[in-house]
Each structure stands twice: as structure tokens, then as C-alpha cells.
Amino acid sequence: MSKKLLMGIIAVLLITNVATLIFKDSKDQVVLNEEDGEEKAVSNNEPVASIAGEKIIYTDWMKELREVHGEKQLKTMVDRHVVEKLAEEKDIEINEKVIERELAYLLAMQGAMTEAEYTAAEEKWRDEIIYRYQLEFLLTEDITVPEDEIQTYYEGYKNQYNMSAAMQLSHILVENKDTAEKVYEELEAGASFELLAQEYSLDKETNKDGGYLGFINTNSQFFPNGYEEVANGMEEHTYSEPFVADNGVAIIYLQQAVPAIEFDYEEIKPYVKSELALHKEKMTLNAEPLWEELEIDWIFSE
Structure with missing residues (x-):
């Protein structure tokens, strides 16, 4: 990935961190799309806040975001591109039943939501679930876990993988x-x-x-x-x-x-294996070790 491409998308990523998308127009203005769908146009030198007469202008706001969140947010985006690309190359797909089970667990932790709220949350949750499991598989693909260990663990904990209606x-x-x-x-x-x-x-x-x-x-x-x-x-x-x-x-x-979600051993075996491999190697879900498999060029390279 080139520096030019990364710099082109970094602004959008940073602004999503404050729940606002910003689009620059040809007159040196930006359009702020707020959560309620309303749009506001503001110039680069226009105040975005005023506290007791002291103004905060748009360019200062953006500078602060870049300095505080820029590297972290850009790394998150690179991580996701790396995992998505490698998962596609290695044909790593996540079982829809696993996704549905995880969605149900997340739903159980929420209060009542409107249909629109649930639809938006489900889309976000689904992306996170797929990313997490694909990352697990990529990190553990070369780690060997004996079949008898997988089988024994499954027999002892298989009920935790199933879900009642x-x-x-x-x-x-x-x-x-x-x-x-x-x-x-x-x-x-x-x-x-x-x-x-x-x-x-x-x-x-x-x-x-x-x-x-x-x-x-x-x-x-x-x-x-x-x-x-x-x-x-x-x-x-x-x-x-x-x-x-x-x-x-x-x-x-x-x-x-x-509905009830149940797995047989062969269905859930790859997920048990990756779980045991992560524990065995004391690994965290960090995509950075995967970067060496691709050509990564980013603005924060040393």
C-alpha cells in the first residue's frame, strides 16, 4: 500500500473517531455529516467551538486529532486491510453459524433496540466478528495442536459452543x-x-x-x-x-x-484448535506479526 493512498484516506478515518465524516470541497471548505444526518459546511479557519469567547478553529481541531489519534487509527486500518487480504488469499471463511452465535451473545448484552438501531449494530458486529476469527486463524495457522487435545477439550466444553433458542x-x-x-x-x-x-x-x-x-x-x-x-x-x-x-x-x-445453534465436532474443530493455539503460545490478537507477509509502506515507518 502506497504512502499516497494511505494519506488520502487518513482524514476520513480520523474523523470517524469523533462520529463525524468530513468531505473537502473545491472552495477550501469541509462538510460535516453529523450523526443525525444533518450537514454543516465550515471553512478551514472557521471556529468549530467557542468557550467563553476563546475559539477553537477547524485546522487546530484536525491537527490535534492527527497528533493524538493518527498513528493508532491508521494502524487499525492497515491491520484490517492486511487481515482481509490474507484471509482472501488463504480462503479463510467464517462459518455463518459461528457468526450468528456471536451476534446472539452480543444482542443478549444489549437493552431493547429499535429495528434501525439493531440493523446498524448488526452490520458493525458482523464485521468485528469476522475480523476477529480471521485474525485468530491467520495467527495460529502454523501452530500444531494434537488432535487428542482438541478432542478432549471439545468433549469437556462442547456445551459452551452451542446456544439454546x-x-x-x-x-x-x-x-x-x-x-x-x-x-x-x-x-x-x-x-x-x-x-x-x-x-x-x-x-x-x-x-x-x-x-x-x-x-x-x-x-x-x-x-x-x-x-x-x-x-x-x-x-x-x-x-x-x-x-x-x-x-x-x-x-x-x-x-x-x-433459533437454537448447535455444532458437531468437525464444524467447531477449527475454532477450538485456534483457541487452544492462542492459549498455548500466549498470543494476543494483534495483527502486526502478519504485516511481514505483505509489502507495507506507511507514513509512520521508521
Whole structure:
């Protein structure tokens, strides 16, 4: 990769670190694309902030970003290009079931998200998962792990690689059908599920959180009776019609439904092997050792 190409992309990379993309136009101005989608044009010498009359201009801001984050961010970008290129050359592909399992784990750690929020997060998570596993395989490809060690480890820990079916749900639980129908009519009119849960739901443990029940395995004792049957007939990011539940009448909102994910030994063997190899060699997930496999020329070369 040439210095010219790297210098051409470094500005974009730096600005993503502050959640803003910057594009320079022909009049020595830049266009700031903010997170809310709005655009602002600013010249190189124009203030981007003012504190008690003291101004911070755009060029000073950019200089600070380059000095503080430039090398680190550029290295991150080079790392990703190196891993992507080597993985392509060596035909390293990540099993879709592994990706889906990791996505489910990440989802379980989040609160309720809108469909748009989840779509954006999933795209980012997927890229990170693929990068991490490809990096693991590249770092450990020449490390030998005896078959019996892999087999023994798998037999002892195989359940950790599988995942039970789970659902991410919210609910509004009310006393009777008349109240439930009123809530349902408000939902149909465009009212917020979360706000209606706060107003109407009898479930004191969840109503303050907009009725959010969490990400629950369907075989868990904490999964409410009858909810799975209703949710199985729903699309993700939709709410149900009212139905009779254990403690009243419920309306549920299905954020995500994740089917059971199970692996046999041959499917998961490469992942167990790379995991054991990393531990055996006390390696960290650092792509820099892979740089020597490609011709790397960057601005911070000594």
C-alpha cells in the first residue's frame, strides 16, 4: 500500500473517531455529516467551538486529532486491510453459524433496540466478528495442536459452543381485556410501546423499562407461559394482539428471535484448535506479526 493512498484516506478515518465524516470541497471548505444526518459546511479557519469567547478553529481541531489519534487509527486500518487480504488469499471463511452465535451473545448484552438501531449494530458486529476469527486463524495457522487435545477439550466444553433458542421480548401486562384493547388501539394509532408499558403495565419489575423482559432462553423457567407460542407467529420488531396470560392480559413486542445453534465436532474443530493455539503460545490478537507477509509502506515507518 502506497504512502499516497494511505494519506488520502487518513482524514476520513480520523474523523470517524469523533462520529463525524468530513468531505473537502473545491472552495477550501469541509462538510460535516453529523450523526443525525444533518450537514454543516465550515471553512478551514472557521471556529468549530467557542468557550467563553476563546475559539477553537477547524485546522487546530484536525491537527490535534492527527497528533493524538493518527498513528493508532491508521494502524487499525492497515491491520484490517492486511487481515482481509490474507484471509482472501488463504480462503479463510467464517462459518455463518459461528457468526450468528456471536451476534446472539452480543444482542443478549444489549437493552431493547429499535429495528434501525439493531440493523446498524448488526452490520458493525458482523464485521468485528469476522475480523476477529480471521485474525485468530491467520495467527495460529502454523501452530500444531494434537488432535487428542482438541478432542478432549471439545468433549469437556462442547456445551459452551452451542446456544439454546432465545427471544428478546417486551410486554405490557394489564388486568383485563378491555384495558388491553384500549392499549392495542393506541399502539395501532402509533403510540410508543415503551411509553404505554410505563403507563399501563402491571408488571412493576419491567414497566419502568418500557416493559423490557430481556433476552431469555425459551427453555428458561423465567420465560413467561404462553409467550413463546404467540411470539412464534410474529415478525421481529412487531407487537402482538392481546392474549390471556398467567397474571392478566398481555401484549408482547418481539425484538429478536434466535433459533437454537448447535455444532458437531468437525464444524467447531477449527475454532477450538485456534483457541487452544492462542492459549498455548500466549498470543494476543494483534495483527502486526502478519504485516511481514505483505509489502507495507506507511507514513509512520521508521
